[in-house]
Amino acid sequence: MTRPFLTIENLTVTHGRHPAVHHVSFALKPGGLMAVVGPNGAGKSSLLRAIAGLHKPAEGRIAGFTPGQVALLPQQAMLDRAFPLTCRDAVLFGLWGESGAFRATPRPERVEAALDAVGLHGFARRPVGSLSAGQFQRVLFARLLLQDAPVILLDEPFNALDARTASDLLGVMRRWHGEGRTILAVLHDLDLVRREFPETLLLAREAVAVGATETVLSAENRLRARMMSEAWAEDAAPCEREAA
Numbered sequence: 287m288t289r290p291f292l293t294i295e296n297l298t299v300t301h302g303r304h305p306a307v308h309h310v311s312f313a314l315k316p317g318g319l320m321a322v323v324g325p326n327g328a329g330k331s332s333l334l335r336a337i338a339g340l341h342k343p344a345e346g347r348i349a350g351f352t353p354g355q356v357a358l359l360p361q362q363a364m365l366d367r368a369f370p371l372t373c374r375d376a377v378l379f380g381l382w383g384e385s386g387a388f389r390a391t392p393r394p395e396r397v398e399a400a401l402d403a404v405g406l407h408g409f410a411r412r413p414v415g416s417l418s419a420g421q422f423q424r425v426l427f428a429r430l431l432l433q434d435a436p437v438i439l440l441d442e443p444f445n446a447l448d449a450r451t452a453s454d455l456l457g458v459m460r461r462w463h464g465e466g467r468t469i470l471a472v473l474h475d476l477d478l479v480r481r482e483f484p485e486t487l488l489l490a491r492e493a494v495a496v497g498a499t500e501t502v503l504s505a506e507n508r509l510r511a512r513m514m515s516e517a518w519a520e521d522a523a524p525c526e527r528e529a530a
């Protein structure tokens with residue numbers, strides 16, 4: 287039997303006292319391609335940030351890779367583009383976590399090659415603040431290319447993009463999958479999920495269902511996810527299962 291690369295066991299992630307992700311378990315085999323779907327506020331970004339090591343879980347276990355083997359594409363809405371960075375700096379920033387300020391800077395050709403690969407030839411010196419949302423998303427994909435991680439986490443990678451940009455970046459994701467990387471991506475477009483993702487996790491703080499996409503996205507499961515999300519009260523006890 288293949289050992290799962292990414293293993294999430296009984297994971298609970300909290301913000302203050304509120305569990306955003308509640309006792310979630312699933313595994314994704316090496317080279318797996320899984321979508322994470324669910325209503326707004328279902329805990330999808332919190333899950334990805336915990337797997338990326340940016341948010342310490344309150345409970346549970348995340349295993350199967352070392353911190354340097356995971357790369358995260360954050361939601362654009364969470365990023366401050368007013369910061370005075372060139373595209374080159376923004377791409378290089380992806381390597382910061384590996385060894386901080388004193389790591390050897392990769393040769394400029396590597397950064398330019400990553401920008402070329404996402405259709406941004408000649409953009410290295412452009413300030414990120416001058417880019418359109420679609421161009422900035424391409425920069426974030428170039429950053430992931432440079433990180434070259436075996437586990438890739440994508441938070442709404444194709445949101446608010448025109449058809450051409452979405453299709454180009456989907457092509458990049460397919461290449462990563464073809465190279466055997468393990469990919470976990472948060473998405474709202476269920477047609478895209480059905481077309482591109484063999485496996486899906488349906489999240490509503492708890493895992494409503496996980497497994498083969500067609501089964502997970504049944505009308506019954508989607509209704510359960512909506513009801514769980516609507517039933518959530520901000521003043522609920524920190525852990526419903528333990529309180530029960």
Ligand SMILES: Nc1ncnc2c1ncn2[C@@H]1O[C@H](COP(=O)(O)OP(=O)(O)OP(=O)(O)O)[C@@H](O)[C@H]1O
Nearest residue numbers: 301302305306324325326327328329330331332333
């Ligand atoms: N930094 C934070 N501080 C306090 N609460 C937070 C924080 N980030 C998220 N939350 C709360 O945690 C819950 C899950 O948020 P999260 O962003 O993970 O959901 P999501 O499924 O990614 O939502 P969306 O689809 O809207 O992006 C929400 O109730 C949200 O208000």
